[in-house]
Amino acid sequence: MNIANKLTVSRMIMIPVFLVFLLAPINLGTAGSGGFTLPLSQMFAGFLFIIASVTDWLDGRIARKRHLITNFGKFSDPLADKLLVMSAFVSxxxxxxxxxxxVIIILAREFAVTGLRLVAAGEGDVIAAGQLGKWKTFFQMLAIISFLFNNIPFGLNGFPLNQVLLWIAVILTILSGADYFYKNREVLLRSK
Structure with missing residues (x-):
């Protein structure tokens, strides 16, 4: 297994640890100053999510730069992203x-795209993530990070930044799903 694929697998391993810090009733105190406080367990969850998100960027960069793109990576990298993002949104x-x-819109898109990928894989094709899907993932991760650090006093014209990022992520989710099915419609046509 190459280094890019190891990073992808490490992202999958981080998910249950992230969820423990996010959801388990761990009282580690709070951190912050100037009116901003955040439970330490949620802060740890936030930092772990950031690290996992960076591995998403890093594994793709390494795979392209070192020509380490594999079918395993094409399939497991988007799967790891979905698992990470979905665990946060459902939580x-x-x-x-x-x-x-x-969350239902985001889940529906992810299941539909995964289904299309499985149909393609059954025919011997591996469909890599498109550029619009990468932007969707980027904004989903930004939205999640903003919700993890939800007490940080940022906003746009009185509208909380986390809500702005979430709306962008939902819109990109819909657009990227439609784009994905349109670009790969021949897979569905062949499978009839």
Missing amino acids: FAGMGRIASWM
């Missing part, structure tokens, strides 16, 4: 931080 919906319908 936030359960915690009442974001609207469930937004």
